[in-house]
Amino acid sequence: MIKIRLPELFNKTETFRYLNRGKEEILFRVSGNRVRKLFKIENKLLLTQLTFENQNIKIDFLQGIPSSHHLKLIENHIVEWFDLNTDLSKIYDGFRPVEILYNLAHTYHGLRIIKVPDLYEALCWSIIGQQINLSFAYQCKRNLVAEAGAYCTYESETFYSFPSPEDVLEISDDTFRRMKFSSQKVKYIRIVSQLFTEKKISKEQLLYMDYQKAKQTLKQIKGIGEWSANYVLMRCLGYKQALPLADVGLQNALKNQLNLANKPGKEELLLITENWKGFESYATFYLWQSLLV
DNA sequence: ATCCAGGTTCGGG
DNA sequence: CCCGAACATGGA
Numbered sequence: 001m002i003k004i005r006l007p008e009l010f011n012k013t014e015t016f017r018y019l020n021r022g023k024e025e026i027l028f029r030v031s032g033n034r035v036r037k038l039f040k041i042e043n044k045l046l047l048t049q050l051t052f053e054n055q056n057i058k059i060d061f062l063q064g065i066p067s068s069h070h071l072k073l074i075e076n077h078i079v080e081w082f083d084l085n086t087d088l089s090k091i092y093d094g095f096r097p098v099e100i101l102y103n104l105a106h107t108y109h110g111l112r113i114i115k116v117p118d119l120y121e122a123l124c125w126s127i128i129g130q131q132i133n134l135s136f137a138y139q140c141k142r143n144l145v146a147e148a149g150a151y152c153t154y155e156s157e158t159f160y161s162f163p164s165p166e167d168v169l170e171i172s173d174d175t176f177r178r179m180k181f182s183s184q185k186v187k188y189i190r191i192v193s194q195l196f197t198e199k200k201i202s203k204e205q206l207l208y209m210d211y212q213k214a215k216q217t218l219k220q221i222k223g224i225g226e227w228s229a230n231y232v233l234m235r236c237l238g239y240k241q242a243l244p245l246a247d248v249g250l251q252n253a254l255k256n257q258l259n260l261a262n263k264p265g266k267e268e269l270l271l272i273t274e275n276w277k278g279f280e281s282y283a284t285f286y287l288w289q290s291l292l293v
Numbered sequence: 294a295t296c297c298a299g300g301t302t303c304g305g306g
Numbered sequence: 307c308c309c310g311a312a313c314a315t316g317g318a
Contacts, residue, residue: 133298136315182314225301249299
C-alpha cells in the first residue's frame with residue numbers, strides 16, 4: 001500500500017463526476033470514493049484500488065505483488081492521471097479576466113484535467129472518437145479492449161488493461177468490422193500501432209519538444225488531424241496551450257455559457273478565445289465539464 | 294426520415 | 307486555401 005499526497009486544490013466531487021460520465025468506461029471502475037484499475041507493466045498484471053481520502057490517494061493492490069519499480073511507475077501514472085503537479089492558482093490567474101472562465105473556476109473550483117497518461121491509448125482513443133457520438137465511441141473502445149486487452153477477474157468482476165500495439169496489430173479486418181470500426185479507422189489505428197512497435201514515437205521524445213513542434217509531429221501521422229493532435233497534447237502530454245477549436249463539445253459549451261443562438265463559427269471562436277493564451281487546455285476541460293448534467 | 298455525433302483524408306474548383 | 311464526399315453507427 002502506498003499513498004499519494006493530494007494538493008490543496010483538489011475537487012474530489014467534480015473529479016468523480018467526470019470519471020462517472022463514462023458509465024461505459026471499460027478501463028477503470030468507480031464506486032463511491034474509490035477507483036479500481038488494472039495495470040499491465042512489463043507483462044505483469046497489477047489490479048489497483050485507489051481510495052480518495054481527505055488528503056491522500058491510498059493505493060492498494062488487490063491482485064499481483066508490485067516491485068518497487070512497479071510502484072514508482074504506478075505512482076507516476078496516477079500523479080499524471082489526475083494532473084496533481086499543475087499549479088492551479090496560476091491557471092485561475094489566467095481565467096480571472098475572462099468572465100465565463102471566471103465563473104467556471106468558481107463552479108468547479110479545484111477540478112484538475114483528468115488525463116490519459118498512456119500515449120498509445122490516447123492516440124487510439126482520439127482516432128476512435130472521431131466523428132461519432134461518445135456513447136458509440138465508448139462501445140468501439142470496449143470492443144477493442146475486450147478483444148485484445150489483458151484482463152483479470154476479482155470479486156466476479158472483470159478488469160481490463162488497454163491492449164499493446166502488438167496485440168492490436170493481430171486483429172483481423174473481419175474482427176475490426178465486427179467491432180464496428182470503419183475501414184478508415186482501422187487503417188489509422190494500424191499506422192499508429194506500427195509507430196509504437198517500430199519505436200518511431202514515444203512520449204518522452206514528444207515531451208522534449210515545444211508545443212508547436214509536438215503538434216506538428218503528431219499531425220504528420222495519418223489519421224491525426226488538428227483535433228486529435230490537440231486532444232493528445234491536452235489529455236496526455238499535458239501541454240497547457242492545446243485548443244481543439246473544431247471540437248463540437250467545446251462549441252456547444254460556449255454556446256451555452258455565452259447564451260448564443262448557434263454554435264460559434266470559426267472567426268467567432270478565434271475572437272472568443274484570443275485572450276486564453278497559456279491556459280487553453282484547462283479552459284477547454286472546464287467547458288467540457290459544464291456539459292455534464 | 295433526417296441530422297448530428299468529442300474528425301480526417303482526399304480530390305476538385 | 308476552401309468545399310464536399312466518404313467513412314460506420316446510433317440516438318434524437
